[in-house]
Amino acid sequence: MIIFVIIELQKFNFLNTHVLEKIIKFWSIIFLIVTLDIIFELIFGFNSIGFVSEYPGRIASFFGDELIVGSFYHFFGLIFIGYLLNKKYPQHLILIIGILIILISFMIGERANFLRMFISIFLILFLLLKINFFKKLISILVIMIIIIFTISVNDNLKIRYYSQLKSIYTLNGIEKYFKKSQYGAHQNTAFQIFKNHKLFGVGMKNFRDESKKEIYENTEYKKNDIRQATHPHQIHLELLSETGLIGYLSFFILILFSIYFSLKNYIKNRDPIQLSTIIFLFTSLFPLLPSGSIFSTYYGGIFWFNYALMLSFNRKFKS
Template identity: 30%
Template sequence: MFNIPAIVFENTRIVWISLFISFMIVILLSKINIKRILLIFISIFISIFILLQISPNSLTRLKSISDISYQNQSNYERLLMWQSATNMFIDHPIYGVGIDNYYNEYIHNYRSPLSREKQHHPHNVLLTFLSETGLLGTFGYVTLFLYLFYHSIKTYIKNYNIFALAYLACLISFTINSLTDSIFSQIGYGKCTTFFWIITGLYFYINNHISIKYKKYI
């Protein structure tokens, strides 16, 4: 919990969104009464308001989330990269352009004339897999995460296992963050992938050896 303000002040907007959605889902799925849920919601919104007032730059970043104009380079550049990656996939739908070949293809064949950056990935995990490995490679990635979601949801519904709910929140945050960054086995993000596998391994180990259920709060 002490790290959350630090994460917020990093001003990575997708992290704000993923944390907010994960918290909301965890709260709604938790076995707590309506009054406590409302109290938690109010506390979260008040905390967000205070944090944004303390950091004007964070408030500016928040307002820029929906700005896709050319002047907002961060957002506009992502749209151009997503378009380039989509075009790669359309041209090479089965096998993609090859693992680690995105950058070369992007620079020489698919980069938009409006682009102002030379990125090594399209800032989207799904588009990274589609452009580099096509449908064959992407099938494995999608199947893996569908299974992880299915397993954690099924486990939580079956016995209200607190670890399953925590892991589900991690999956949701990781997946949302993957929409605007290539954080799964990509350049500069190896540690994120390693940490993800550590959490996944701990989840399955704990799930198989420890049985902890939520108590219903009154």
């Protein structure tokens, strides 16, 4: 299915340049609608059609009880910035919009996706905007000041971004944090599964069945009793536990070659949207950060669609 999407999107981009441009414009409009809805929810505590997040400090928007708007915002935010750069909007306006996107991503309350968004927008703006370097640094400083101030006055965000993470900043903090969290229980189980099935793993989408077995109990992890899940919430450990070293190395050889040829094409043709897809792919694969499943879930769908879109530009501009 993934291969079919890649091939068809390559054909579509190659043969229907103007149609793809209209689609990206439509995506940009959707992104702006979701942005307004997020702001609405931040002000009123519910979104424009009445959805309410069950978790303080998290925004639901149109996704209801599926708290996935952060990954949506990461992908479409980068596409939107790429679209503005393609259309030659004023550089200072794009800088301001980039700052606002980062701040809204922060307010959504999805920590991992906020970090990915921050790094992604930072890379795009610093690489593509022809604005004084000092102004770019001032912009980063402004973002940090606003974030620190917001955390200090908003109790829910203080819990999300400080109280729940403060153990990380102590001696052996990362290890302590993971041993107390459900993510830690998932990821420890995935690593144990990998150690028992090093070459080929337990098979795609089989973590959900393997993780409940008694041999993976580890009382060092506080949430050990809820270690079972559909996936281990970390791409690298998902690949290692379900496909083993063979699958893991095959995946990253594919990804690295794809990024190499896409960067080569970008350097030749300078399409900001392709750079946005490259950066999205790069930040989606950060180690340690929690993530959705790459083989299923909404997160995986966005990941592979972005991958197909990135490759489609290579075919589009091939000489």
